[in-house]
Amino acid sequence: MSLVVSGATVVATPRGRAALAGELQRAVELLPGAVVRCEGTAIVFVGDRHEHDRRFQKPDEVLDAAGGTVIPGFVDPHTHLPFAGTREDEFDRRLAGETYSQIAASGSGIVATVQATRKASFDELLGLTLERLDRQLLNGTTTTEAKSGYGLELETELKQLRVLREAARRHPVEIVPTAMPAHEVPPEWRHDPDGYVELVVGQIHPAIAAQKLAGGVDVFCERGVFSPHQTRRLLADARRYGWRIHLHADELFDLGGAKLAADLGAASASHLLHTNDEGIQALARRGVVGVVLPGVSFFLRERYAPVRLLIHAEVPVALATDCNPGSSHTESMPAIIALACLGAGFTTEEALVAATLNAAAALGRADRIGTLEPGKQADLVVLNAPSPKHLAYHFGVNLVRHVVKAGKLVVRDGALVQR
């Protein structure tokens, strides 16, 4: 099966590996009227239409994208997708002035989601997850990371990860599952957080590894959650299974999370609102991807991560939704790009690379997805817009016209193609 996308402006993002952030802006190249040819699941050609016609036969299908822009499919490298229950009442309390920490202290917050997720059946959780994947795909996301972490006990952590495995079988969006039993200290272990850490190491990690349910692990290193010492213990253990390592770092306080991520050889460190200069330098030195989550800053009405400092230091910076019911309830990478530019200080080009190539690098997949180039998987989005700048400039509306995942058309004219 061959598919040619023609008539559009094609965005050629930097090649090969995660773009160093300082090079991002000049690395984005626009090819007006170029074509992209997919064969099977791969891209085989990106470039001039005449050259294409000389070198290749007529394809099985042509997707006319005249007037539009072709970009790589978005990669969302940080989500908490398999959750049950929503927390709009808490949202209203925050609008009235309460803080996230105050709400959490009152027994709402993440604990409410843990209870709802423990209670949900496998099928309920699967249905909710598939709906979210639909919304991701309609907004141009072709690969998403997704974490457990609303179980905080063996059974529910496994349920969340099995839901992700089943969802991956059924849905075109590619899912990169991450185990996160250390998302919070569960209520029943509040008296003995170290005891919970040992439960994770002794029971939960081994069970996840035995069932091959995750390729990575994430820990929330934060005051009142897991200390740097506990984080080190958890991630050293995770290494034994060959898992990618991720950290929620320096979201509320500077605990040296970024430095810790670099020391441990993490693939990415997320949040980074309070990261100090030493941490930024450490991320840059080790090439740890800094995952910026502007949806959280917007949703919680907090500061944004120090994006200009990160980019100036040449930390490879990625963007993610952090889709979750308490601090960033959205599946849309374009919404995140608009907030990244207008809130956090990205240029439009930096935001595009951060949402594609660098996001792929945060998941260790930059060799396979994240750019439009021959040999990579054919994951692409056709925007109803003359340039990718419109992702931020024309905010609040869905500009995604078509989506191709692994060479297959999965969104046509803004609607899901029936599976």
Added chain:
Amino acid sequence: MSLVVSGATVVATPRGRAALAGELQRAVELLPGAVVRCEGTAIVFVGDRHEHDRRFQKPDEVLDAAGGTVIPGFVDPHTHLPFAGTREDEFDRRLAGETYSQIAASGSGIVATVQATRKASFDELLGLTLERLDRQLLNGTTTTEAKSGYGLELETELKQLRVLREAARRHPVEIVPTAMPAHEVPPEWRHDPDGYVELVVGQIHPAIAAQKLAGGVDVFCERGVFSPHQTRRLLADARRYGWRIHLHADELFDLGGAKLAADLGAASASHLLHTNDEGIQALARRGVVGVVLPGVSFFLRERYAPVRLLIHAEVPVALATDCNPGSSHTESMPAIIALACLGAGFTTEEALVAATLNAAAALGRADRIGTLEPGKQADLVVLNAPSPKHLAYHFGVNLVRHVVKAGKLVVRDGALVQR
């Protein structure tokens, strides 16, 4: 033709007239499992399903909205819809630190849009306007105000308004056209702004009135644009034609625009970022609707209007997109509601009323649209969400499932019904 929407939670917003802002929050009532019945173009029943089944016959069509929420169609009371050209390059300059005023002074800004709009053919401008109306409808807007003001000369002002008249014939979205030849002093009158004011009064207003192309007029009262004195002259003239009066007031400086709007009996005053206490009190006393434009604050990275002060003073507050290529490039009222809550300080209920009933009041149509109640026009939206709070809480994704305009289904399952 009768249509029943069933199975959803129905939002009953306040009745009859623009809600005083201070009453907004407690005035929103949720009716779980209620039905809305439309006959012809009107709503004839809102309430209990069993009562409906006793009183009415089986309808011609049933729209199953199970799990969803029915809200009044959004009314967008401030847009600059019929424009040509986009200004994404200028957007990048702003991201790099230049201000809107600096860009305007360099000859870009609104002048670029004026040039493009003058140059565009009637059909080009119509096509662009219809695309924007499609995006409005897909995001739940059933009535929109739309201004001229990128002509700043007789011919193009008339062209913009004729485009709106033709678009209204072709498109389900109801258009409320407003003449705004005093949107800016045109380049060719920079040496003599008073001369341009006299041209508007002597030539442009009479031509618009003779062709019945507008029901309202708007003036940009601002330092460097039209002074309070010139504004008074323009609006006193507009009164002779029986037009509704609107003002762009106190956006960049406090020139007493809000007070002026109240003195002149305006239907609405927009922006209000720098309005002083006297102005706020005057708006409240005269019942002038304060139109808040959070998209502009977000897009230009400026302060938000003093929403809590306006609401505390019982100014009826509305929300609008201000859709335009320079300071708020979006057609989405849900995006505006999210910014209103998370940026400007609205509660979710206040934002909903501001985007429906109070927005209708800003256009003098609160007797006919803006709420779900018998006798009103059947303009309604079914959201893919369990409550209207999700408009802000679940931001960045399009939650609009179905749209009914004047009793007719015009969006089904997120797609435009072919006309």
